[in-house]
Amino acid sequence: MTLDYMAKNREKGGLGMPDLKTRMKAKDILWLRKYLDTPDKRPTWCWVADALIKGDAYLHSTPRVEESERLKWALQTWRTRQGNHSKLPDFIKRVLKASEKYNTRVQAIKTDSHLKGNMIIWHHIYGAKNNYNMNKPASKCLRNNHKIKTVR
Numbered sequence: 001m002t003l004d005y006m007a008k009n010r011e012k013g014g015l016g017m018p019d020l021k022t023r024m025k026a027k028d029i030l031w032l033r034k035y036l037d038t039p040d041k042r043p044t045w046c047w048v049a050d051a052l053i054k055g056d057a058y059l060h061s062t063p064r065v066e067e068s069e070r071l072k073w074a075l076q077t078w079r080t081r082q083g084n085h086s087k088l089p090d091f092i093k094r095v096l097k098a099s100e101k102y103n104t105r106v107q108a109i110k111t112d113s114h115l116k117g118n119m120i121i122w123h124h125i126y127g128a129k130n131n132y133n134m135n136k137p138a139s140k141c142l143r144n145n146h147k148i149k150t151v152r
Helices: 003-007 020-035 044-055 090-101 113-117 137-144
Strands: none
Touching: 020 044, 020 090, 044 090
């Protein structure tokens, strides 16, 4: 018995059961929504997931993203490994895949200067892709010696 057969309405010859694939996708999107919530509303597992994601970054990306640059994957261009080589739990991999599939990004059309100033500067999500300037000596100096992380 296939899942499609079970999910069909009884009038169409099915069993009328809920579509499990669609429910799992919806569940992953709800987890993603909790993960992307404001810091004061985020559950504890989100902070643990941040640390796991940061440690499992795709290190062969171009340009290379150093440890000090990996701050928030949702606001930056770097990504994690999602195949068999990833050390992330399956639950977090599913949430990240849902994020990429539905092109989840920060869409702030009208923002105040305070919010714009607090955006992460390194590998900015709206910056140029494959921006090799991030690994130049001047950028490394700003990042490592002066501890610059945000636009302001």
